Amino acid sequence: MGNLAAIESKFTFEMSHLLHWHEGQCSNLHGHTYVMYVEVERFNYSLHDRIVLDFKDLKSIVEELIEPFDHALTLEGVETAYVDLPTKKVLLGFSPSAENMAMLFATRVYSAVAGKLGKSAEFNIRVKLFETQRNCAKTAYGVDYPYDEETMKLLEAVNV
Numbered sequence: 001m002g003n004l005a006a007i008e009s010k011f012t013f014e015m016s017h018l019l020h021w022h023e024g025q026c027s028n029l030h031g032h033t034y035v036m037y038v039e040v041e042r043f044n045y046s047l048h049d050r051i052v053l054d055f056k057d058l059k060s061i062v063e064e065l066i067e068p069f070d071h072a073l074t075l076e077g078v079e080t081a082y083v084d085l086p087t088k089k090v091l092l093g094f095s096p097s098a099e100n101m102a103m104l105f106a107t108r109v110y111s112a113v114a115g116k117l118g119k120s121a122e123f124n125i126r127v128k129l130f131e132t133q134r135n136c137a138k139t140a141y142g143v144d145y146p147y148d149e150e151t152m153k154l155l156e157a158v159n160v
């Protein structure tokens with residue numbers, strides 16, 4: 001686990017959602033300008049590796065993952081008044097909270113980065129997802145932070 005080196009990039013996208021179970025304002029349909037920081041935290045990094053990962057590769061990986069959500073309405077799928085709205089939409093099968101979105105992005109980025117770095121690379125993906133200037137959700141996924149089987153099943157079922 002020696003030699004930690006990491007890179008981080010910042011991304012933004014626009015998305016609307018609602019949290020149907022929420023007892024406050026979040027149960028109303030509303031939108032955010034999401035600001036997402038994605039970090040690739042790599043262990044056993046050697047100077048001979050030269051870089052953790054090309055920033056250009058991280059950019060294209062994350063932008064491709066964001067695209068289905070950008071200017072889209074993201075729902076759990078049980079919000080009967082909204083699921084048929086004729087607009088760009090993603091139905092997750094779980095609540096579109098910042099925490100859950102961060103976990104979805106973390107696993108998807110991990111898979112794509114693993115494809116770039118190869119099997120021997122040991123790394124975590126850290127995601128920090130701001131919904132407002134004040135509030136963000138954070139997660140980490142990777143060699144040190146596996147998710148449980150049920151969580152992985154739900155995340156993998158998301159059709160984006």
Ligand SMILES: [Zn+2]
Pocket residue numbers: 017026030031032131
């Ligand atoms: Zn919200």
